Amino acid sequence: MKKQKVFENFIHGIFLILGLITVGCVLLITIYLIVSGIPAIQKIGLWDFIFGKEWASTAKEPSYGILPFILTSVYGTAGAILIGVPIGFLTSVYLAKLAPAKIRMVVSGAVSLLAGIPSVVYGLVGMMVLVPSIRNLFHIPDGASLFAAIIVLAIMILPSIINVSITALEAVPKEYEDASLALGATPVETYFKVSVPAAKSGIAAAVVLGVGRAIGEAMAVMMVSGNAPNLPELFGSVRFLTTAVASEMSYSSGLQRQALFSIALVLFLFIMLINAALNFFLKRSKEE
Amino acid sequence: MKKIITLALAAVFAVSALAGCSSRQKGGTVSTDGSTSMEEVIGVLGEAFQEKYSGMTFTYNPTGSGSGIQAVKEGRCDIGLSSRSLKEEEKADGLIETVLANDGIAVIVNPKNEVSDLDVETIAKIYMGEITNWSELGGNDAEIVVIGREAGSGTRDGFESITGTEDACKYRQELTSTGDVITTVSQNPDAIGYASLAAVSDQVKTLSVGGVMPSEATVKDGSYVIQRPFVLVTKEGTELSDAAQKFFDFATSDEAAPFISQAGAVPVK
Numbered sequence: 001m002k003k004q005k006v007f008e009n010f011i012h013g014i015f016l017i018l019g020l021i022t023v024g025c026v027l028l029i030t031i032y033l034i035v036s037g038i039p040a041i042q043k044i045g046l047w048d049f050i051f052g053k054e055w056a057s058t059a060k061e062p063s064y065g066i067l068p069f070i071l072t073s074v075y076g077t078a079g080a081i082l083i084g085v086p087i088g089f090l091t092s093v094y095l096a097k098l099a100p101a102k103i104r105m106v107v108s109g110a111v112s113l114l115a116g117i118p119s120v121v122y123g124l125v126g127m128m129v130l131v132p133s134i135r136n137l138f139h140i141p142d143g144a145s146l147f148a149a150i151i152v153l154a155i156m157i158l159p160s161i162i163n164v165s166i167t168a169l170e171a172v173p174k175e176y177e178d179a180s181l182a183l184g185a186t187p188v189e190t191y192f193k194v195s196v197p198a199a200k201s202g203i204a205a206a207v208v209l210g211v212g213r214a215i216g217e218a219m220a221v222m223m224v225s226g227n228a229p230n231l232p233e234l235f236g237s238v239r240f241l242t243t244a245v246a247s248e249m250s251y252s253s254g255l256q257r258q259a260l261f262s263i264a265l266v267l268f269l270f271i272m273l274i275n276a277a278l279n280f281f282l283k284r285s286k287e288e
Numbered sequence: 289m290k291k292i293i294t295l296a297l298a299a300v301f302a303v304s305a306l307a308g309c310s311s312r313q314k315g316g317t318v319s320t321d322g323s324t325s326m327e328e329v330i331g332v333l334g335e336a337f338q339e340k341y342s343g344m345t346f347t348y349n350p351t352g353s354g355s356g357i358q359a360v361k362e363g364r365c366d367i368g369l370s371s372r373s374l375k376e377e378e379k380a381d382g383l384i385e386t387v388l389a390n391d392g393i394a395v396i397v398n399p400k401n402e403v404s405d406l407d408v409e410t411i412a413k414i415y416m417g418e419i420t421n422w423s424e425l426g427g428n429d430a431e432i433v434v435i436g437r438e439a440g441s442g443t444r445d446g447f448e449s450i451t452g453t454e455d456a457c458k459y460r461q462e463l464t465s466t467g468d469v470i471t472t473v474s475q476n477p478d479a480i481g482y483a484s485l486a487a488v489s490d491q492v493k494t495l496s497v498g499g500v501m502p503s504e505a506t507v508k509d510g511s512y513v514i515q516r517p518f519v520l521v522t523k524e525g526t527e528l529s530d531a532a533q534k535f536f537d538f539a540t541s542d543e544a545a546p547f548i549s550q551a552g553a554v555p556v557k
Contacts, residue, residue, distance in 0.1 A: 251440030
């Protein structure tokens with residue numbers, strides 16, 4: 001009996017340690033980012049860093065303003081949400097409520113596949129197909145632009161939006177819908193006036209998850225956005241927060257490198273905010 | 289991606305440096321530090337060197353030309369690697385440069401582009417945004433799309449310092465690898481870019497500069513001007529260790545020339 005208890009405690013201990021590894025990693029990353037991100041902000045000045053409009057990290061008189069990156073990340077994410085959410089939302093309503101079993105199987109298979117494609121492949125296809133087509137379609141000198149990045153991001157966030165929304169819609173009790181149908185509402189009326197409002201917290205969580213995915217993406221947008229540190233324009237070459245870190249890190253040194261860590265810190269704060277929002281919506285969805 | 293490779297390389301070198309400590313008695317260690325553009329050349333030379341003198345350990349720390357020069361000055365490595373000539377003040381600090389090889393930077397355009405020759409001043413004007421349309425240069429009426437490398441890249445540093453466009457380039461795209469530059473230029477008929485001569489392929493058209501096509505011969509005799517030296521940096525008055533001296537002699541000998549060519553640079557010997 002006693003032996004068994006020791007064994008139980010031992011196993012509990014192992015689980016606890018494994019759980020703490022995750023917590024430890026998060027703590028380690030957070031502390032590391034803060035410690036290595038703060039010095040450059042102190043040197044440059046918080047205001048000049050966040051609201052500076054010029055980034056020239058290797059110039060003789062370097063300037064480190066990341067407003068262009070922040071705005072680009074915000075606009076890029078907003079654009080991706082604007083395009084991705086309607087498509088993803090309607091797809092999930094169709095799949096959860098309307099689609100015949102066979103079509104549903106094929107479409108959800110395709111969605112899972114889309115989720116599994118590595119981001120570098122999105123970038124490559126964007127670079128080889130999307131960028132030249134944007135160039136020809138809009139008669140602009142170069143297709144690598146914020147617009148190209150928005151399109152790529154919109155496609156990349158589709159799977160998260162669709163999957164989470166479907167789960168939320170399927171969790172709506174069937175009695176709600178039956179009652180609505182029994183009162184004479186058509187199926188489509190029922191879905192949009194009963195099911196969707198009942199699942200709205202889950203759908204909001206899906207959107208926030210999409211935002212998180214879009215703002216954190218680096219590889220794919222780096223290959224299609226042109227990477228010049230300009231203030232964002234829809235058809236201009238832009239640099240995101242993520243790509244600002246990724247593109248200069250390998251050769252950077254001194255204050256430039258420290259400033260890159262500061263950019264990572266800013267990005268990290270954005271992601272934390274988004275996560276807080278996500279938790280809020282998920283909690284509310286559970287309470288309902 | 290490049291960061292991961294750099295990290296992996298750093299890890300490998302760190303491990304090999306540790307291994308070097310244990311075998312120091314019988315062989316010796318050569319530590320080099322500096323230019324990332326010289327990665328391929330120095331990698332091939334290091335391998336050949338270790339093959340020739342078994343037991344020797346060779347390390348390379350890819351930090352960039354500036355850091356490499358600094359490292360030699362402070363005695364943190366045996367030989368510094370720089371992909372630019374030393375500045376006067378660096379020479380005044382007692383540093384000596386030995387040119388190992390030269391590397392041409394090719395100016396490339398899309399194969400559909402009719403322009404085939406530009407001089408250095410025109411290239412500088414294009415990159416600084418003073419010439420913005422191909423029609424001014426006898427090409428189609430289309431805006432020039434200026435493609436370059438990211439800040440900190442050795443190729444960008446070399447190109448901008450030769451054309452005198454430091455900190456003044458108006459890039460439409462800043463890409464993070466030679467391959468990306470070549471792919472982008474091959475996709476866009478109005479693009480212009482630059483890339484290490486060794487990496488240029490048939491996908492793009494290489495421009496002659498001032499009437500001279502870049503090639504091993506024109507880089508060697510200096511008639512192709514957009515080129516930069518690959519330099520070994522040592523410190524005056526500091527004697528190289530036995531192993532480092534052996535590597536220095538090997539790298540600057542005729543014997544090393546084929547290896548340098550193999551890595552895409554043009555040996556001076």
